[in-house]
Every structure is written in C-alpha cells, then in structure tokens.
Amino acid sequence: MATTIDRSQPSAGAPEPQRDMRGGRERPIGGFELWAWLFMRISGLVLLVLAVGHTLIMHLPSGGVDRVDFQFVAARWGSPFWRTWDWMMLTLALIHGINGLRNITLDYVRKPGMRFALNMAYYVLGFTLLILGTVIVVTFDPTKWGSGA
C-alpha cells in the first residue's frame, strides 16, 4: 500500500499528499463495480463516435439544428443505418449517463434511504425513457400522415 491516504482523520486544511500516479489510477478489481467501470470506458469509446458524430452532424452543417423538422427526421429514419445508430446511441448514452448519476449520488448522498430512493428514481426514469425511445425509433412510420418520405 504505497499511497494509502488515511481519510478517517479530518485534514483541517492540510494539503492532501501528492498521489504517486506511476502505477496507474485506482480501479475496482472485481464484481459489479468493475463491470460498471469497464462499461463506462467501452461505451464512452463507442459514444465518442455515435454521440459526438451525432452532435456535429446535427449542429454544424447546412444551417445546423434549424433544418430539423418532421420531413428531415422522416427522411433520415428512412434508412435503417440511422435508426440503428440512433437506437444504439440512445441505449448506451442512457446507461452511461444513469451510471454516472449513480456514481455521483454514491459520492455525495450520505443517507442510505435517500441514496436508494435517488438511484431507484434514476433507474425508473432511465427505463421509461429507454422504452419510449425504442418504441419511437422502431415503430415510427411517416406514411401514417401521408408524407411518404
């Protein structure tokens, strides 16, 4: 234990000892927390393409987001490629973000009951939005409104 920091003693303004980073950063070595740790990094790499690509495509070329309307989305979702892209992005970004909220909550919320309640609220909201988004991406059919794009 080369760099153990005793956090049981309030440090009263004393600077934290500089951590020795040469062995790499801390990480869980097993269990759910390791899978969550790994998921954040793998999904992050995928989202680097999906979410950053989506953001740049939607906001920068040909007038940016102002060109987006029903016809635009109907034409875009005419392609299974973009439906797949959007669904993967929806799923990965939601889980990545919900796990981020869970991590922050575990860092700052002390009362176990409140922590549990908040995490459950994230899960319910995330699950609901995942279902809503999935239903829309999969079932959207512009011909229902007579505008076959």
Next chain:
Amino acid sequence: MDGSVDGFAGPRATLKAITVATRTDKKKNDDFGTVYRGHEGQWSWLFHRVTGVAIILFLFAHIVDTAVIGWGPEAYDKVTAAYKNPLVHLLELGLVTAVIYHSLNGLKITLIDFFPSLAGHIKALGRTTVLLFVLCMIPVVAIMGKQTLDLL
C-alpha cells in the same frame, strides 16, 4: 460490500477503495465525498462531472422531444420551431461544448486506465486534452455563432 475494502486491492486501488468502501459504512461519514484538491486534475475531474450531468439532463429532455414525432408532423414541427431562437442557440452551443469536453476528457481517462504506464505523463496528457478541446471549439463557435447571427 460490507465496509471493508472488498473488491479492491493493490497499491493503486487505495483511494477509490476507501471511497467506495465507505459508501456503505454509516459510521464513517467523514469519509464521504470525493472532492479533492492539489493539482490540475481537480479541474478536469470537476468539469467532467458538471458536463456529464448537464448532458444527461439534456438527454432526458431530448428523448421526450424527439418522441413527439410519434404524434405526427404538426406536433413535432411545433417542438422544433421552439429551437429556432437565439437563446436556445446559446444553450445549444453550451451543449456542444459540454459534449466535446466530456468526450475528449473521457478519452484521456480511458487511455490512462487502459494503459497505466501513461499515468506517468498525466500532466502532458491533460494539457494535450485542453489544447485539442480549444482547437475543436474554434470552428464550432465560428459556425454556430454564424447560425445564431443569421437568426437575428
């Protein structure tokens, strides 16, 4: 987890181990929170959290506003019309900024975690990340700024 450092071991597991282990240890409330001070890393850590929360809050709203398309062109075009507004454009620039920062800093974190030997170059990597972020922001601000001006 039972308050011990289960699931963590080794010289580089210590801080996180203590942090996570005490999450479930009601007796050691003083250990809560992982705000740290001391070097540049504190800022990238803070910005990563703030941008992450901003992005997930936007994502919640964005899934709902996109889902409105399932209620037809009239409903959806009403939603997208609300975006054609200079104030919303400013928020939009903030969102794009947050996404770019979070992705570049996340890439830095992932590289260091997957190749621990890089941790020895953490300052250089941090500065490279900031430089890349600034370089990306130049065209983004120029293009989105022009879009906003065109709207006025």
